Amino acid sequence: MIDVIIVGSGASAVNAAWPLVKAGLRVVMLDAGIQDRRDYAAEIPSLPFSEIRRTDENQHDYFLGRDFEGIPFGPVRVGAQLTPPRQYLTHEADNLLPVVAKQFEALRSFARGGFASGWGASAPPFTDDDMRGWPITRDDLQPSYANVAERIGICGENDPELREFLGDDLPLLPPAKMDSNAAHLMSSYRARKHALNHRGFHAGAARLACVTKRHRGRGPLAYHDMEFWADKDEAIYRPVYTLRELVKHSNFEYVPHVVVESFADSDTHATLSAKRLQTGTRESFTATKVILSTGTICTADIVLRSLGNARLPIVSNPYVYYPCFVWSMLGRKVRDRRHSLTQLAIYHRPHDPAEPLLQAQVYGYRSLLTYKLLKESPLPHRESIKLLQLMQNYFVIVGLHHQDLPTKSKIITRDGDRISVSYQLSTSEKAMQARNEAELMRNFSSLGCRAIKRIDPGAGASIHYGGTLPMTHDNRPFTTAPNGRLRGTRNIHIADGSVFPHLPSKGLTFTLMANADRIGSAMADEFKKT
Amino acid sequence: MRGNASSLAVECRQFSRYLIGRDPSAEIMERYARACMKFSDDALRGNQRAYRFARRHPWSLPFLDAGCGVADGTNVLRRRLLIASAILETTTDHADVFLPRTRPLPAAIAITLFHGAKAALKIIVGVPLLLLVKTL
Numbered sequence: 001m002i003d004v005i006i007v008g009s010g011a012s013a014v015n016a017a018w019p020l021v022k023a024g025l026r027v028v029m030l031d032a033g034i035q036d037r038r039d040y041a042a043e044i045p046s047l048p049f050s051e052i053r054r055t056d057e058n059q060h061d062y063f064l065g066r067d068f069e070g071i072p073f074g075p076v077r078v079g080a081q082l083t084p085p086r087q088y089l090t091h092e093a094d095n096l097l098p099v100v101a102k103q104f105e106a107l108r109s110f111a112r113g114g115f116a117s118g119w120g121a122s123a124p125p126f127t128d129d130d131m132r133g134w135p136i137t138r139d140d141l142q143p144s145y146a147n148v149a150e151r152i153g154i155c156g157e158n159d160p161e162l163r164e165f166l167g168d169d170l171p172l173l174p175p176a177k178m179d180s181n182a183a184h185l186m187s188s189y190r191a192r193k194h195a196l197n198h199r200g201f202h203a204g205a206a207r208l209a210c211v212t213k214r215h216r217g218r219g220p221l222a223y224h225d226m227e228f229w230a231d232k233d234e235a236i237y238r239p240v241y242t243l244r245e246l247v248k249h250s251n252f253e254y255v256p257h258v259v260v261e262s263f264a265d266s267d268t269h270a271t272l273s274a275k276r277l278q279t280g281t282r283e284s285f286t287a288t289k290v291i292l293s294t295g296t297i298c299t300a301d302i303v304l305r306s307l308g309n310a311r312l313p314i315v316s317n318p319y320v321y322y323p324c325f326v327w328s329m330l331g332r333k334v335r336d337r338r339h340s341l342t343q344l345a346i347y348h349r350p351h352d353p354a355e356p357l358l359q360a361q362v363y364g365y366r367s368l369l370t371y372k373l374l375k376e377s378p379l380p381h382r383e384s385i386k387l388l389q390l391m392q393n394y395f396v397i398v399g400l401h402h403q404d405l406p407t408k409s410k411i412i413t414r415d416g417d418r419i420s421v422s423y424q425l426s427t428s429e430k431a432m433q434a435r436n437e438a439e440l441m442r443n444f445s446s447l448g449c450r451a452i453k454r455i456d457p458g459a460g461a462s463i464h465y466g467g468t469l470p471m472t473h474d475n476r477p478f479t480t481a482p483n484g485r486l487r488g489t490r491n492i493h494i495a496d497g498s499v500f501p502h503l504p505s506k507g508l509t510f511t512l513m514a515n516a517d518r519i520g521s522a523m524a525d526e527f528k529k530t
Numbered sequence: 531m532r533g534n535a536s537s538l539a540v541e542c543r544q545f546s547r548y549l550i551g552r553d554p555s556a557e558i559m560e561r562y563a564r565a566c567m568k569f570s571d572d573a574l575r576g577n578q579r580a581y582r583f584a585r586r587h588p589w590s591l592p593f594l595d596a597g598c599g600v601a602d603g604t605n606v607l608r609r610r611l612l613i614a615s616a617i618l619e620t621t622t623d624h625a626d627v628f629l630p631r632t633r634p635l636p637a638a639i640a641i642t643l644f645h646g647a648k649a650a651l652k653i654i655v656g657v658p659l660l661l662l663v664k665t666l
Binding site: 050057060063064333334374385390 | 548549550561565568569592595596599600603604608609611612613615616617619620621622625626627628629630631632633634635636638639641642645646648649652653656
C-alpha cells in the first residue's frame with residue numbers, strides 16, 4: 001500500500017512531501033497539474049528588461065499576450081502580478097471548482113506548482129506575536145523554517161534590530177541588492193531612524209525566496225527585472241523545482257491530471273475518490289495517510305464533500321497598495337540592473353499597542369510597463385506618457401497586507417455544486433485598517449516618498465486565504481489538531497493555509513511551507529514508530 | 531463597436547500621431563486592428579459619441595481624451611487609446627518613448643511644469659467639449 005498520498009503540488013504540498021520521501025516512505029502526489037500550454041516563457045530572452053524592450057521584436061507576444069489578455073480594462077482587480085505568462089495559473093479553475101462569491105475574489109489554482117509559480121517570493125517568518133492564539137509557537141516552526149530556508153534558498157539579513165518582527169536567525173543567503181529608490185529610502189530611514197522607530201516604523205532588507213548565489217543548481221539572481229514574466233535563471237523559488245528533485249526518488253510518484261473530489265477514512269487507511277481530467281473517469285486511491293494540500297478553497301471543498309456541508313470560517317489578508325513617488329530622488333540617476341521583487345520590508349507597530357503589527361513591502365514598478373499606469377492617470381495620454389517617462393524611475397509601490405481574523409461575516413460553504421464565499425469586513429475592522437495605513441503612510445512621507453493614490457483591489461485580492469479548518473487544541477468538528485490531522489478522521493491531514501487560525505499582516509507562503517514541512521516531518525516520525 | 535481592418539488601421543495612425551508624434555508601421559496597424567477585433571463587445575461597449583467625434587474631427591482628439599480623463603475615465607475613446615498605447619509601447623521602434631529617462635533636476639521640473647500646464651489647458655477645453663459632444 002502507498003504510505004502517504006499528497007493532494008496538490010503547490011508550496012505546501014511539495015514541502016510536506018520532502019521529509020516523507022527523505023524518510024524512505026512511499027509517497028504519491030495527485031495533482032491536476034495544469035501547465036502553460038502557450039509556453040510564453042520559451043519566447044522570453046534571458047536579457048535585462050531594458051535590453052529586451054529595445055531589441056526583442058516579439059516582446060508584444062508575452063508582454064500583451066497573444067490574445068491581448070495583458071491589456072487591462074475596468075477597475076484594478078486581483079493579481080496584477082499575474083502577467084500573460086502567469087495567467088495559466090488560474091486556467092480551468094471555474095470549470096473544476098465553480099465559486100459564487102459576493103464582493104470576494106476567490107482565486108483557485110489547479111496549476112502544477114500552484115500559485116507559488118507566480119509568487120512574489122516575499123518570505124518573512126511568523127513570530128509568536130503573529131501566531132497569538134495558535135496551538136503552535138515559533139519554536140515549533142523554527143526547525144522547519146531552517147529546513148525550508150536551506151531547501152528553497154532565502155536571501156536577506158538576520159538583522160538584530162528586526163528580530164522583534166522576524167524572530168530567531170535562519171540560514172540565509174546574502175541579501176539581494178536594492179534598487180536605487182529603495183537604497184535611497186533606506187538611507188533616509190537611517191538618518192531619521194531614532195524618530196521613526198519611536199513612532200513604531202522599522203525598515204530593513206526584504207527576505208526573499210530568491211537565490212543570490214548558486215544554490216542547489218539554481219540562480220544566481222541575474223537582476224534582469226523580468227521576475228514577473230519569466231524565471232530564466234531559476235533564482236526565484238517555485239515549487240516545481242522541489243517537485244523536480246522529488247521525482248528523482250524511486251519512492252516518489254507524481255500523478256498529474258487527477259482532481260481529488262472526496263475522501264473516505266477508516267481505522268487503518270484513507271481512500272480518495274478522484275477524477276481523471278483527460279478521460280473523465282473516476283478512480284480510487286488508497287493510502288495509509290493522506291495529506292490534503294490543494295489550497296484553502298479547494299481543500300474546503302474536498303472536506304465539505306466528504307464530511308458533509310457546514311459553514312466554515314475563512315480569512316484573507318485585506319490588501320491595498322499605494323503607488324508612491326519618491327520625489328527626493330527626482331533628477332538622480334537610477335541603476336538599470338535590478339530585480340522586480342520586494343525591495344524593502346517595513347514593520348509598523350501602530351500607536352495603539354492593542355492593534356496588530358502592520359507589514360508593508362516596497363516594490364519597484366518599471367517592468368509592469370507604462371500602459372497600466374496610463375490607465376490610472378486622469379491626464380491626457382500624450383502628457384501622461386511624457387510625464388511618466390520622466391517620473392517612472394521614481395515610482396515605488398507600497399503594498400500592505402492587513403491582519404485578518406475570523407468573524408461570523410466571513411464564511412465559506414458548499415452551495416449545490418459550487419463553493420460559496422461571503423466575506424464582509426466590519427466597520428471597526430475597516431476603521432482600524434484606515435487608521436494604521438494613515439500612520440504608516442505619514443512615516444513614508446517623512447522619507448521623501450509621497451503616496452499618489454490608494455488602490456484597493458477588493459476582498460480576496462491578496463490571494464492569501466486561510467482559517468477554514470483551524471489548528472486548535474479544542475476537539476471540535478472541522479478543526480485540525482496541531483499535527484494537521486483533521487478532527488473526525490484518523491488518517492486525513494491538512495497542510496495548507498486552511499489550518500492557520502488567522503492571518504497576520506505578513507506574506508504567508510514561507511510559513512505555509514514551514515508548517516507543511518513540520519506536518520510532514522511529524523508524520524514521518526510517526527511512521528518510524530509504528 | 532468593431533470596425534473593419536482598414537478603418538482601424540487609419541484609426542491607429544491617428545492615435546499614434548497623437549500619442550507619440552510618429553506614424554506606426556504597417557505591422558503595428560495590423561496588430562491594433564487585430565486587438566480591437568479581438569476584444570469582446572463588452573470591453574469596447576459604451577457611449578461611442580466622443581470616440582466617433584474624435585475620429586471625424588482629429589483636432590478634437592487631445593481635448594476629448596483630456597475631458598474623458600477627468601470626467602469619464604472608462605470611455606470607449608480612452609480604452610482605444612489604451613490599446614494603442616500598449617501596442618506602441620511593446621515595440622522596439624517606440625520603446626524609447628516609454629522607457630524611463632533621467633533628466634537633471636531643473637530640466638525635470640521644467641518638463642513637468644510644461645506638460646502639466648498643457649494637460650490643464652486641454653482639460654479646460656476638453657471637459658465642456660465632451661459634454662457638448664455627448665449631447666449632440
